[in-house]
Amino acid sequence: MRVGIAVSAALVALVLGLWPPAALQRGGGAHSTLLDILVLPTEPYVLIPVIALAAGVCAVRHRWADLTLCLAGTAGPVALNTWVLKPLFDHPLHDYLAYPSGHTVSLVTTLTVLVFLTRQRILAATAAAAIATAAGIGLVGIGYHYPVDVIGGAATAVALVLTLSLATHPGRAPSAGSPRAGTSSGSPPATSPR
Numbered sequence: 001m002r003v004g005i006a007v008s009a010a011l012v013a014l015v016l017g018l019w020p021p022a023a024l025q026r027g028g029g030a031h032s033t034l035l036d037i038l039v040l041p042t043e044p045y046v047l048i049p050v051i052a053l054a055a056g057v058c059a060v061r062h063r064w065a066d067l068t069l070c071l072a073g074t075a076g077p078v079a080l081n082t083w084v085l086k087p088l089f090d091h092p093l094h095d096y097l098a099y100p101s102g103h104t105v106s107l108v109t110t111l112t113v114l115v116f117l118t119r120q121r122i123l124a125a126t127a128a129a130a131i132a133t134a135a136g137i138g139l140v141g142i143g144y145h146y147p148v149d150v151i152g153g154a155a156t157a158v159a160l161v162l163t164l165s166l167a168t169h170p171g172r173a174p175s176a177g178s179p180r181a182g183t184s185s186g187s188p189p190a191t192s193p194r
Contacts, residue, residue: 003162009155009159010156010159016151017085017091035142037138038135038137038139041131041135042135042138047107047110050110050114054070054117055070066117066168073116073168077156078102078109080160081105081153082102091149093144093145093149098144100152100153100156101139101144101145101150103135103144103145104136104139104145105157107135108128108132108153108154108157108158109157109161112162114128115128132154
């Protein structure tokens with residue numbers, strides 16, 4: 001499932017980057033207290049402490065694969081987006097490259113890692129989607145980004161984090177079914193020598 005979601009998200013980011021729909025290339029430009037609050041979760045001074053706290057919890061619990069995903073899954077996509085993807089797609093807005101949105105990549109990588117690491121994934125994914133949507137509305141409303149930049153940034157973040165998770169948390173092969181009754185592994189019970 002992770003592979004399918006990662007590939008789908010990567011395709012969305014690629015298609016939007018190469019053929020951005022005109023309807024998604026409009027934005028706002030007004031500042032308001034509400035829009036500023038909505039954008040707040042995308043700021044480094046909010047995200048870095050969240051990442052540090054999550055990394056600290058992983059380290060204390062000796063969850064090394066989780067710690068690796070926490071650090072690489074947040075820093076790697078941001079660096080790749082900034083130095084490779086933005087220049088590659090070359091979508092300028094004002095005086096900077098806007099696609100995929102760096103604000104969105106930073107936020108959604110962090111949220112995706114947190115969702116991946118929690119046991120309450122449905123609840124966490126719902127909260128993450130609400131936070132990302134609100135931040136996207138703020139980014140477009142203020143005029144920092146067009147909707148296409150935000151959607152592409154979210155898709156990029158999900159694709160990259162899930163791809164990294166395949167390396168840090170490789171999935172198990174599908175089960176051939178439940179073990180037979182009276183056994184713990186599906187193998188026949190061992191016989192004892194008499």
